[in-house]
Amino acid sequence: xxxxxxxxxxxxxxxxxxxxxxxxxxxxxxxxxxxxxxxxxxxxxxxxxxxxxxxxxxxxxxxxxxxxxxxxxxxxxxxxxxxxxxxxxxxxxxxxxxxxxxxxxxxxxxxxxxxxxxxxxxxxxxxxxxxxxxxxxxxxxxxxxxxxxxxxxxxxxxxxxxxxxxxxxxxxxxxxxxxxxxxxxxxxxxxxxxxxxxxxxxxxxxxxxxxxxxxxxxxxxxxxxxxxxxxxxxxxxxxxxxxxxxxxxxxxxxxxxxxxxxxxxxxxxxxxxxxxxxxxxxxxxxxxxxxxxxxxxxxxxxxxxxxxxxxxxxxxxxxxxxxxxxxxxxxxxxxxxxxxxxxxxxxxxxxxxxxxxxxxxxxxxxxxxxxxxxxxxxxxxxxxxxxxxxxxxxxxxxxxxxxxxxxxxxxxxxxxxxxxxxxxxxxxxxxxxxxxxxxxxxxxxxxxxxxxxxxxxxxxxxxxxxxxxxxxxxxxxxxxxxxxxxxxxxxxxxxxxxxxxxxxxxxxxxxxxxxxxxxxxxxxxxxxxxxxxxxxxxxxxxx
Amino acid sequence: xxxxxxxxxxxxxxxxxxxxxxxxxxxxxxxxxxxxxxxxxxxxxxxxxxxxxxxxxxxxxxxxxxxxxxxxxxxxxxxxxxxxxxxxxxxxxxxxxxxxxxxxxxxxxxxxxxxxxxxxxxxxxxxxxxxxxxxxxxxxxxxxxxxxxxxxxxxxxxxxxxxxxxxxxxxxxxxxxxxxxxxxxxxxxxxxxxxxxxxxxxxxxxxxxxxxxxxxxxxxxxxxxxxxxxxxxxxxxxxxxxxxxxxxxxxxxxxxxxxxxxxxxxxxxxxxxxxxxxxxxxxxxxxxxxxxxxxxxxxxxxxxxxxxxxxxxxxxxxxxxxxxxxxxxxxxxxxxxxxxxxxxxxxxxxxxxxxxxxxxxxxxxxxxxxxxxxxxxxxxxxxxxxxxxxxx
Numbered sequence: 001x002x003x004x005x006x007x008x009x010x011x012x013x014x015x016x017x018x019x020x021x022x023x024x025x026x027x028x029x030x031x032x033x034x035x036x037x038x039x040x041x042x043x044x045x046x047x048x049x050x051x052x053x054x055x056x057x058x059x060x061x062x063x064x065x066x067x068x069x070x071x072x073x074x075x076x077x078x079x080x081x082x083x084x085x086x087x088x089x090x091x092x093x094x095x096x097x098x099x100x101x102x103x104x105x106x107x108x109x110x111x112x113x114x115x116x117x118x119x120x121x122x123x124x125x126x127x128x129x130x131x132x133x134x135x136x137x138x139x140x141x142x143x144x145x146x147x148x149x150x151x152x153x154x155x156x157x158x159x160x161x162x163x164x165x166x167x168x169x170x171x172x173x174x175x176x177x178x179x180x181x182x183x184x185x186x187x188x189x190x191x192x193x194x195x196x197x198x199x200x201x202x203x204x205x206x207x208x209x210x211x212x213x214x215x216x217x218x219x220x221x222x223x224x225x226x227x228x229x230x231x232x233x234x235x236x237x238x239x240x241x242x243x244x245x246x247x248x249x250x251x252x253x254x255x256x257x258x259x260x261x262x263x264x265x266x267x268x269x270x271x272x273x274x275x276x277x278x279x280x281x282x283x284x285x286x287x288x289x290x291x292x293x294x295x296x297x298x299x300x301x302x303x304x305x306x307x308x309x310x311x312x313x314x315x316x317x318x319x320x321x322x323x324x325x326x327x328x329x330x331x332x333x334x335x336x337x338x339x340x341x342x343x344x345x346x347x348x349x350x351x352x353x354x355x356x357x358x359x360x361x362x363x364x365x366x367x368x369x370x371x372x373x374x375x376x377x378x379x380x381x382x383x384x385x386x387x388x389x390x391x392x393x394x395x396x397x398x399x400x401x402x403x404x405x406x407x408x409x410x411x412x413x414x415x416x417x418x419x420x421x422x423x424x425x426x427x428x429x430x431x432x433x434x435x436x437x438x439x440x441x442x443x444x445x446x447x448x449x450x451x452x453x454x455x456x457x458x459x460x461x462x463x464x465x466x467x468x469x470x471x472x473x474x475x476x477x478x479x480x481x482x483x484x485x486x487x488x489x490x491x492x493x494x495x496x497x498x499x500x501x502x503x504x505x506x507x508x509x510x511x512x513x514x515x516x517x518x519x520x521x522x523x524x525x526x527x528x529x530x531x532x533x534x535x536x537x538x539x540x541x542x543x
Numbered sequence: 544x545x546x547x548x549x550x551x552x553x554x555x556x557x558x559x560x561x562x563x564x565x566x567x568x569x570x571x572x573x574x575x576x577x578x579x580x581x582x583x584x585x586x587x588x589x590x591x592x593x594x595x596x597x598x599x600x601x602x603x604x605x606x607x608x609x610x611x612x613x614x615x616x617x618x619x620x621x622x623x624x625x626x627x628x629x630x631x632x633x634x635x636x637x638x639x640x641x642x643x644x645x646x647x648x649x650x651x652x653x654x655x656x657x658x659x660x661x662x663x664x665x666x667x668x669x670x671x672x673x674x675x676x677x678x679x680x681x682x683x684x685x686x687x688x689x690x691x692x693x694x695x696x697x698x699x700x701x702x703x704x705x706x707x708x709x710x711x712x713x714x715x716x717x718x719x720x721x722x723x724x725x726x727x728x729x730x731x732x733x734x735x736x737x738x739x740x741x742x743x744x745x746x747x748x749x750x751x752x753x754x755x756x757x758x759x760x761x762x763x764x765x766x767x768x769x770x771x772x773x774x775x776x777x778x779x780x781x782x783x784x785x786x787x788x789x790x791x792x793x794x795x796x797x798x799x800x801x802x803x804x805x806x807x808x809x810x811x812x813x814x815x816x817x818x819x820x821x822x823x824x825x826x827x828x829x830x831x832x833x834x835x836x837x838x839x840x841x842x843x844x845x846x847x848x849x850x851x852x853x854x855x856x857x858x859x860x861x862x863x864x865x866x867x868x869x870x871x872x873x874x875x876x877x878x879x880x881x882x883x884x885x886x887x888x889x890x891x892x893x894x895x896x897x898x899x900x901x902x903x904x905x906x907x908x909x910x911x912x913x914x915x916x917x918x919x920x921x922x923x924x925x926x927x928x929x930x931x932x933x934x935x
Contacts, residue, residue: 038790039819098825100861100928108930173858174820303927304820306790390860398861408862473560478553485552507550515557534933 004145007371008378038306045317047174048301050181054384055137060435063350065333069266071276076326078285082292087315092308093458093535103399109457112465120399122449123296127388131423133438134381141377144351162420165389166413180383187376191369192331203338210263214341216246222345233260255347280499287505291443294450297387307539392419448475448508464520471516479508586612594717603629616691623687662708673699677711681719753805771798784935790822792831817856821863825934827898833891834867842869865923879911
């Protein structure tokens, strides 16, 4: 416990310190120049991966895997494969074009005054949506290591990130972000590998792969923070309890929204219905494949590449770096089912990564590993939350409120404090929604707004401003409408209908593309040959 | 059921947004006369962007359809006095081809068109019939003709002549604007050339002297310096590019400073600290170099003892701030303002400032902070991206 707290404080302190002093270190300072040397694709790729690996990757994937089984592993597949579409269709043309943000691209590609404002609005929507799960990760982590109530972590981290960004720390310095990637990989891989070595491989439990549901291996008592309905799989009855007593061999009851699955069901990536149903998987894959290119804090990083081919090289390296990272959440999911099945009772599956080390290796070594993981989780959501808040504040102070460039600093500061409020409140309002599901919404929004804008904007000369605006509005309203309907209707994920409401990309993305194409075809496009040339003509060989 | 609910909600939401946007901009119902005015205005406005690029086969081809609608003649044609640039309308009854498709072979068939600097009415051969020809005048010179054909059957009315001459005036005015824009462009080029010419003879003399100094004692270094000198002058004097990446500009600033250091030795202490994230920003060519040259000239040449010149590049998210600082004599605010607006003899700072502002808008450009005895700080603010500004 104390070790974890110390580790978290150290990481937070280091992050703040790097923000203030590291900026100077990370610059090439020299008596004479090495300054005009560009950032290499490896550094850039590590920086992009560092910015990208958020609470959803660090905590959410393992949590969702524990909860629903191997079908949750489609999520990291999509998270990584999104860079493939980015690589194939967007990275190089966008870098050649030179635009720094999506509002810049939208306004330059489709010269209409409202395009910038509309794109800026959607940037705010997506960033806000993506911030919520980061703050949720903070609440979960702090609760897991200190037993503080959920809201304490959310409030504390919101405050730290907002103050830090507004005071100018944690800026998007490439070398700092690249370093963050290696911190996160170490924090998730090192404990996982040591645990596997200590255990001598994966525990051979029937609940993992066989025909068994998780059963208590000793008598235990599980306290719930409030009376909740739990279902006892042996009898099939559901009772509202605040404390569960289990004898050796009793099956673990499950909280609301979780199914008691046998090991066989749990380890199968595709199922007939529910979380593993093909419709939900396809919807999720569509959202992540196409949504990655629309994440504002990621696209900004591609600006640092000197040219289009460097942008491509960077993206290939990102694919590799993310692939390495995503090997490990699955390890925590498997170990969690063997060692921390009490999370099925509490429903707090998002904290599995934090609880596994101490449960699987009791004693000081487990505590040390738990501290490393907790520190990594903190690094994950602190850096992503900062990146998102910077893009929110930058968008508001640059695109939404026009004004003098030199006054922008002040506006940026105010917005970065105020802009943190809505996501923080949303995070407090949705304590029971999984981190990965929340992130899925941000991806769905990006996939049904910016993805069609970028894909058609780059590759289809006939796209018009009114078409793009209509498509983005249609995609955004359908996606948010369905998510809201799912939330208000409180649907179960077990039905296909509920599944599509929790992940609306399969519906909203085609609608957005269709609206964009149909409305664009109604009018002839402006003269776009110069813009298309800027996007597609390769750079001349530099002198 | 739930899917239906969600889809329905989404569709209803998007439909209502669409409806609201339609309601906010209602389609206006015009009286017939107003409708005519509107159509004419639309046709006139539509020609503007094309013709502002000058009178070429391409721009005329794009504008001719609108001009046709504007004159309401059976066919129209634009030429540059010798060859036909574009034509539209007038299906030729005899040959079943339109004027447009037959454009290149029209040259000889149109020899009968009157060649004059006034609006003339003429009656042409079979398919063309009654014709109004108006000259296109730019700067008092005739650059082409606009001809409107009304067919043999229709009698010409006085309005026809007036409409055609007005349309010709509209075309002339637009083409004249294009000439103005061209002149403005040429002026900017001339200013850049002036800046290049300003790279002082002193610098060239001093650089060569520094090379000469070391040619016997350190021949290797002298050779390197000469190479740097050659590369720098090629960059500075090469005419055809207007914008470069900041990385490129800094690369040549480095070569320039290498030469200055050969001359001043330890007296010139250069510090550079540039965030690598900003190196891809696009700046006008020779925008940093004059600032650095100024810093060296004011900071080192006029001072005794060692002197530091600092070049800093900061990432301000959407903008880039470059700072050049020298520890020289400095100046008062009035002199700094004069330097920025070109009233202090040289045109270096003023030229860079003007080019930055005309490229990126009034909120960008240079800022000079200086106090006597404290040195001078010049700050340059540029955006990370501006549509249409690309490094060549």
